[in-house]
Amino acid sequence: MYVYDQYDQHIIEDRVRQFRDQTRRYLAGELSEEEFRPLRLQNGLYVQRYAPMLRVAVPYGLLSSRQLRKLAQIARDYDKGYAHISTRQNVQFNWPELEDVPEILAELATAQMHAIQTSGNCIRNTTTDQFAGVAHDELVDPRPWCEIIRQWSTFHPEFAFLPRKFKIAVNGAVSDRAAIEVHDIGLEAVRNGTGELGFRVSVGGGLGRTPIVGSFINEFLPWQHLLTYLDAVLRVYNRYGRRDNKFKARIKILVKALTPEVFAERVNAEWAHLKDGPSTLTEAEVERISRCFVDPAYQALEDQDATLARLDAEHPGFARWRARNVVAHKKPGYAAVTLSLKPTGTAPGDITDKQLDALAELADRYSFGEVRNSHEQNIILADVEQARLFELWGELRELGFATPNVGLLTDIICCPGGDYCSLANAKSIPIAEAIQRRFDDLDYLFDIGELDLNISGCMNACGHHHVGHIGILGVDKKGAEFYQVSLGGSASRDASLGQILGPSFAQEEMAEVIEKIVTVYVEKRVEDERFIDTFRRIGIEPFKERVYAANH
Amino acid sequence: MQRIIKNGQVIDETWHLLDKDATLDGLSNSDDLIVPLALWREHAHALKVRDGGLGVWLDSDEEVEEIAEELGNFKVIALNFPSFTDGRHYSSARLLRERYGYQGEIRAIGDVLRDQLFFMQRCGFDAFAIRADRDPHDALQGLQDFSVCYQAAADQAPLFRRRQA
Numbered sequence: 001m002y003v004y005d006q007y008d009q010h011i012i013e014d015r016v017r018q019f020r021d022q023t024r025r026y027l028a029g030e031l032s033e034e035e036f037r038p039l040r041l042q043n044g045l046y047v048q049r050y051a052p053m054l055r056v057a058v059p060y061g062l063l064s065s066r067q068l069r070k071l072a073q074i075a076r077d078y079d080k081g082y083a084h085i086s087t088r089q090n091v092q093f094n095w096p097e098l099e100d101v102p103e104i105l106a107e108l109a110t111a112q113m114h115a116i117q118t119s120g121n122c123i124r125n126t127t128t129d130q131f132a133g134v135a136h137d138e139l140v141d142p143r144p145w146c147e148i149i150r151q152w153s154t155f156h157p158e159f160a161f162l163p164r165k166f167k168i169a170v171n172g173a174v175s176d177r178a179a180i181e182v183h184d185i186g187l188e189a190v191r192n193g194t195g196e197l198g199f200r201v202s203v204g205g206g207l208g209r210t211p212i213v214g215s216f217i218n219e220f221l222p223w224q225h226l227l228t229y230l231d232a233v234l235r236v237y238n239r240y241g242r243r244d245n246k247f248k249a250r251i252k253i254l255v256k257a258l259t260p261e262v263f264a265e266r267v268n269a270e271w272a273h274l275k276d277g278p279s280t281l282t283e284a285e286v287e288r289i290s291r292c293f294v295d296p297a298y299q300a301l302e303d304q305d306a307t308l309a310r311l312d313a314e315h316p317g318f319a320r321w322r323a324r325n326v327v328a329h330k331k332p333g334y335a336a337v338t339l340s341l342k343p344t345g346t347a348p349g350d351i352t353d354k355q356l357d358a359l360a361e362l363a364d365r366y367s368f369g370e371v372r373n374s375h376e377q378n379i380i381l382a383d384v385e386q387a388r389l390f391e392l393w394g395e396l397r398e399l400g401f402a403t404p405n406v407g408l409l410t411d412i413i414c415c416p417g418g419d420y421c422s423l424a425n426a427k428s429i430p431i432a433e434a435i436q437r438r439f440d441d442l443d444y445l446f447d448i449g450e451l452d453l454n455i456s457g458c459m460n461a462c463g464h465h466h467v468g469h470i471g472i473l474g475v476d477k478k479g480a481e482f483y484q485v486s487l488g489g490s491a492s493r494d495a496s497l498g499q500i501l502g503p504s505f506a507q508e509e510m511a512e513v514i515e516k517i518v519t520v521y522v523e524k525r526v527e528d529e530r531f532i533d534t535f536r537r538i539g540i541e542p543f544k545e546r547v548y549a550a551n552h
Numbered sequence: 553m554q555r556i557i558k559n560g561q562v563i564d565e566t567w568h569l570l571d572k573d574a575t576l577d578g579l580s581n582s583d584d585l586i587v588p589l590a591l592w593r594e595h596a597h598a599l600k601v602r603d604g605g606l607g608v609w610l611d612s613d614e615e616v617e618e619i620a621e622e623l624g625n626f627k628v629i630a631l632n633f634p635s636f637t638d639g640r641h642y643s644s645a646r647l648l649r650e651r652y653g654y655q656g657e658i659r660a661i662g663d664v665l666r667d668q669l670f671f672m673q674r675c676g677f678d679a680f681a682i683r684a685d686r687d688p689h690d691a692l693q694g695l696q697d698f699s700v701c702y703q704a705a706a707d708q709a710p711l712f713r714r715r716q717a
Contacts, residue, residue, distance in 0.1 A: 007715060038636075153703075158646055158671075227703075
């Protein structure tokens with residue numbers, strides 16, 4: 001992974017100093033609430049329902065074991081002993097004291113970590129494929145490009161006060177696990193006919209109040225021009241994005257208002273001035289950064305199909321876990337393992353300090369000292385030897401990381417919701433738990449197969465409900481918490497937004513509603529059809545009929 | 553007398569900033585004036601023949617392209633921040649410096665506070681009229697917030713062109 005040199009370290013230490021002084025001035029009454037707000041947000045600090053929430057940046061989801069231990073220590077010393085993996089691959093602490101935050105940032109800086117631009121109307125953490133660098137279907141490793149974008153966007157002086165937040169995602173594989181088409185900018189690394197590297201550029205995708213799939217405005221942007229082109233897009237947005245209404249301020253509204261074609265023309269007109277300027281990337285820089293992402297010291301191994309098949313036969317639990325939580329690796333004899341943070345009864349994405357420490361140990365012993373967070377709120381050991389999978393499975397079970405539900409209905413993406421977040425209309429964690437309890441039978445869960453269920457506690461859509469095969473949105477009806485259900489969303493390459501099923505439901509009805517939806521699917525599916533494919537074939541009506549029939 | 557930050561120092565203000573609805577009536581011939589864009593649009597000639605210095609100010613929804621052909625007339629271009637969270641003029645300042653080669657003073661006016669100065673400076677602002685209820689001497693410290701920057705702006709090339717191992 002990327003390792004800081006003296007320049008990078010200087011920047012985050014300057015930030016700690018700056019924020020320490022800003023906090024001091026706020027507490028001394030020299031900065032008003034209103035003046036401090038954007039400053040603290042640009043450092044990931046929210047004022048929440050019970051305590052501040054601090055969102056720590058995990059650039060494109062990569063963490064070293066040293067960083068995990070630092071997070072564990074912070075969870076212990078400054079929080080209630082746990083942390084939360086967010087839907088943007090970051091880590092959140094729900095219980096720090098405002099006064100302690102400068103000290104927490106100083107601690108983080110010792111492990112090359114920070115909370116820069118994890119909130120606020122600025123360029124946020126760039127996200128990517130959790131299997132970047134090891135995926136068998138990868139064409140271009142997106143990580144060096146994410147790091148180049150991270151450096152470019154960190155304290156970019158022109159874009160610190162955008163109309164609204166701005167999120168960039170990069171994908172370099174055949175499958176789009178980074179959901180680039182629902183980002184403000186989505187970059188797909190590609191090679192052209194002559195083998196040169198470049199990017200397909202999508203703009204104006206996003207979830208939130210007005211969900212929309214992005215439009216591709218550039219089919220091949222040569223790599224040298226990545227930053228000047230990003231500068232051009234951001235400049236057009238900074239100057240012409242709406243600032244009169246925060247609900248219409250995202251770039252997607254501007255792109256829609258202008259049309260993608262006209263927006264692209266504006267970007268090109270701006271880019272014509274910036275292209276070939278000082279921000280044009282050099283081979284030396286790309287190489288410098290790429291050196292941080294070369295393969296670890298893989299051994300020459302062979303795939304262990306026969307051995308693993310034998311173990312599967314002897315241990316059905318292992319077979320289940322392997323079927324769901326282990327994926328193929330580009331290197332023979334290796335596998336990438338997803339640790340589920342979705343056991344029933346735990347808030348999705350929560351992880352304790354002890355688990356973080358244990359995870360650091362596992363990373364050191366099994367996976368070259370690194371892990372990745374996924375936007376599905378799980379954690380990945382990306383480079384595990386197949387011959388050690390069985391041994392690892394045993395350890396993961398002890399630690400509560402082996403729930404074999406990755407990609408299944410109970411692997412729920414879920415925002416913190418009304419239990420923590422002051423923006424939420426409704427709680428989300430209890431809904432997740434009720435559904436997990438309803439579908440606790442593993443055989444049934446496996447039979448249902450791949451199903452993304454996403455829950456957001458409000459229309460800010462942190463739980464990505466629009467792109468869940470089943471999406472649940474908390475809504476406020478005259479002061480009471482209700483839940484709207486949508487079907488047919490997808491964040492994959494065939495991205496689509498869910499359709500609303502109908503009138504919303506009370507909390508206690510939700511598990512029943514989901515069960516009815518799943519029953520319709522199970523009855524109507526043909527052979528190995530996934531939920532999303534059945535839905536696309538039969539449409540929303542059969543689901544509607546079943547779910548609402550019972551209410552009359 | 554108001555004091556402003558200019559080239560990293562607090563100095564006495566000598567320019568008069570005219571309101572958005574100002575007219576030519578009763579304008580001093582010799583004072584240094586920063587006039588609203590509308591007044592410049594209507595009375596460019598009359599303003600040019602005065603003896604005093606001339607500057608223009610743009611509100612946050614007014615674009616630098618409006619004056620790009622006429623920059624030689626202005627010793628000062630002031631860019632207004634109605635709220636410090638309105639970031640449009642960060643782009644304006646960069647355009648003035650980097651695209652249109654403006655070498656005169658670019659002054660931030662309006663809701664201008666210490667914690668934004670560093671970014672403003674990088675975008676090409678060299679003068680800051682700190683909000684009246686704040687101490688410009690305190691605000692000066694904001695210019696020193698960072699010792700290293702990654703990306704290119706009006707002040708320097710990107711770090712990757714300067715970085716030494």
